[in-house]
Amino acid sequence: MDFKSKLLNNAVEEMSSLPGIGKRTALRLVLHLLNQSKEEVNQFSNSFTLLRENINFCKVCYNISDTETCLICQNENRDHSLICVVQDIRDILAIESTQQFKGYYHVLGGIISPMDGIGPDDLNIDELIVRSNNDKVKEIILALSATMEGDTTNFYLYRKLSDSNVKTSVIARGIGIGNELEYTDEITLGRSILHRSLFESSLSQ
């Protein structure tokens, strides 16, 4: 698409660089911005520049934070024996909203994915090993996606952590609560039979 206006072309180009935003949607969004006042558009643009320039990552867990350590790491009342390893901060939000986890987090910043050129060195893995050597820490919970990349990363972390004195666990996989068997895919269903648990233990939750 050529809009005969360099400024418009540029703005649409930039907007469509966002994941999942095509040229048509980008044009719609940019035209929406054009209908806003100059102050509003300035505020819109500045919010991203400010975020990018001033963002801090918690020096302990790599969660996004305005302060040096994030509010979760600052909270001394959480369970020091547990560290939950996640891919990015969205996962922290998801887990926090379940209110089922009271330990601390560690954000890897991605998962090992040779296809995307992401190796172990690009992730916050060494920092996790250091944290796991703290005597207070008893268990590392791997809460990564149930994909091939997630499994690869899980295995890599498991090997790396095997020298430490911590238990390594992964979050449960199986059929989702509320799902019907007939609509569950074969692999999930197969694994959930293989990894069945005693009925008594399911009552305790």
Added chain:
Amino acid sequence: MDFKSKLLNNAVEEMSSLPGIGKRTALRLVLHLLNQSKEEVNQFSNSFTLLRENINFCKVCYNISDTETCLICQNENRDHSLICVVQDIRDILAIESTQQFKGYYHVLGGIISPMDGIGPDDLNIDELIVRSNNDKVKEIILALSATMEGDTTNFYLYRKLSDSNVKTSVIARGIGIGNELEYTDEITLGRSILHRSLFESSLSQ
């Protein structure tokens, strides 16, 4: 959602102010921006500020333009007898891509919609009346959406233009090319029977 970071909250809030972008998508897009370099984010943000601050609208047809009059209005080889009235510049792009129209355009900047608080005074209607009084102009083609608001605006423009010496026409409505009758809605099908045309005239296209 509360991300415990004012900067992130702000950025997500601004991103989700775009039409069709919810909080979750906004967070995904903002995290994508965080993974870009500072320069890239600056370029991203600046493109919108620059567009909003420096954008010109063609003083003849209100198309978006970097120059005082847009490239279409500058083109003297188009058909001066035709003006096609559209809602916004996306419609110009759509019509131009059909290569079926060689006249000029007039962008209303919206359609009459009392529900959204948009009245005739908010649109570039007076300017259209002025243009229609030029002796060269013979026909005004109304190419607005086939919605109630579009119909209202069409009727309003028709009344306003009735004092001028121009023909007023609307683009054809009927079943879309390639569509099957059984999947066409009743109103469209009913109207397309009512407004049938002689078979000979359909051959000429």
